[in-house]
Amino acid sequence: MANASPTVIHQVATRRTEWVKPIEHYSVVEHFGPNVLTTEGSTWRDHRRVSNASFNERSNAVVWKESIHQATAMAKAWESRSGNNKEVMWIGDVYPDAATTSLHIISRSGFGVKLLWPGEEQVDGDLEDGYEKFSSHQAMGKHTMTFEESLHTMLRDVIWMGVFSLSTLSMSLNEAAIECSNADNGEPEKLPFRRTKVVWEGYTNLNTYLHELLDLKKAAIAAGLAEKDALDLMVPLITASESFPSDHNAAKISTAIGTPQILGNAFIFLFAGHETTANSITFLLIFLALNLPAQRRLQKTLDNLLSSLASNPPDWPYPSAFNKLGNSYLGACINEQLRLITSVAMIPKRSLSPQTLVLDDGKVVKVPAKTFQHFCAQSVHRNPNAWPHTKTSFRTPEKANDLDDFIPERWILEDETYHPSTSTSSPSHTTKPTPNTNDPLPGHATTIEELESSSSLDIGSSTLFRPAPGAFIPFSDGPRACLGRRFAMVELVAVIATLMREYSVELDTREWVSEQDMRGMGKEEKERVYGLARDRAWKVLEKELGGLITLQCIGRKVGLRVCRRGGEMFGDLD
Secondary structure, X not given: OEEOOHHHHHHHHHOOOOEEOOHHHHHHHOOOOOOOOOOOHHHHHHHHHHHHHHOOHHXXXXXXXXXXXXXXHHHHHHHHOOOOOOOEEEEOOOHHHHHHHHHHHHHHHXXXXXXXXXXXXXXXXXXXXXXXXXXXXXXXXXXXXXXXXXXXXXXXXXXXXXXXXXXXXXXXXXXXXXXXXXXXXXXXXXXXXXXXXHHHHHHHHXXXXXXXXXXXXXXXXXXXXXXXXXXXXXXHHHHOOOOOHHHHHHOOOOOOOOHHHHHHHHHHHHHHHHHHHHHHHHHHHHHHHHOHHHHHHHHHHHHHHHOOOOOOHHHOOOOHHHHHHHOOHHHXXXXXXHHHOOOOOEXXXXXXXXXXXXXXXXXXXXXXXXXXXXXXXHHHOOOOOOOOXXXXXXOOOOOOOOOOOOOHHHHEOOOOOOOOEOOOOOOOOOOOOOOOOOOOOOOOOOOHHHHHHOOOOOOOOOOEOOOOOOOOOXXXXXXXXXXXXXXXXXXXXXXXXXXXXXXXXEEOOOOOOOHHHHOOOXXXXXXXXXXXXXXXXXXXXXXXXXXXXXXXXXXXXXXXXXXXXXXXXXXXXX
């Protein structure tokens, strides 16, 4: 069954022991070992209890600083590419660079491994002894791939791990040679075994790198050099493992934590910590190019808020800068992107026993044991009973509401420019924005008991709309909500603020007219050309999203023109 009811989603999500995750569907991400995503029951509880220790405000300060650095490095990488300069940059597909940015952030913030952009030089003192091989642009020692190459390979091709067993993948070198020698057309790159060869090479390299990283972390702990309250995602798992009996007992866990569990969680943190935020960066930049008035309002908001802070982004203080920005129109833009395109569109659950659920209208229904259902994020995020909306769409007037449109104003309490309908067919929800006195995306429960009793993901603030429990699930809901949700929000706020403070983004219109010819056009003709680019971009977002694990543009891409503020071609368009 598919579920787009906030009421029912919330009930199911908070009954963790009665509605469980069908973990057999997640075996594709368990090849490095069991982890917090692929376990249930007391085993999951122990993984979560131990891993949760690293996610704290001191750690978030590290994420904040690294995110600002990586956003700046990404912009410099754009400038250096052929055909680009410091004033105007053409980006055919934002996602690969957004993925690199997010991967660098989680690698540095979560594991102490600094990864470099092409042309970026290592700064003295950035690396501790033994970490050089992880940052090198050249494979070192027995490795045939760099650390970053092996990560990208596994993160890109992880689905192959669910198609073939490790023993089958290990034979891909011999099989590839046989198939290539028998190929009639001389194009072995079209053969499936070529891909499995790359996957096996990526797996063996990354597995070795993770073991080497584990050895470095163990040595640091033994020498008293590891800071237990810093964001190092491996250290709590190591100290709670059987390698450190006293700490293992102090952690009050019953699960045996050894090398497979440590490496399994390390991989899932790398995987989940980079792909979802990379998607959000990509789609938010596209949405801002589609809604130019929203982009201008965002930039004005940033100018006002950042004027009281340091002029140099690395000097923006955490958490005060994050709270200001996250509570502002920037937070509204991020939340609206997460509402429209959530990385994980379907969240599966299965009942262990017969269940009783209360529907939106108060009707009570009984659900049998072994019922399989999905939380449909894309649908519940467009449920008109749960969201502020108008009865017409500015983009497609024939639609009954504007919930398919990117309108950050729906998140602003008492916004002067947006007047949503207050009608609702469900007494349990209201479309009138409700204030929340907490900070933007408050951290997370600090104990497993708080995690068990948490009712929903609180994403509100004192100035932003607070959806009903179960209505907004970009990080799922209930005790199994994403462990790194605040990590993700800190990263998104820092990256987008750093970029949009200096740059504007527009759709690439060169398919219809050259930039030189565009400069001589009047506003009416510019509106026509930009309208063509808008229509095409919306079709891509509506028709060509897909993916085996997270939603991405799997067909055509949406190209962008990134320029220094003041250099916009379409700055006067609505």
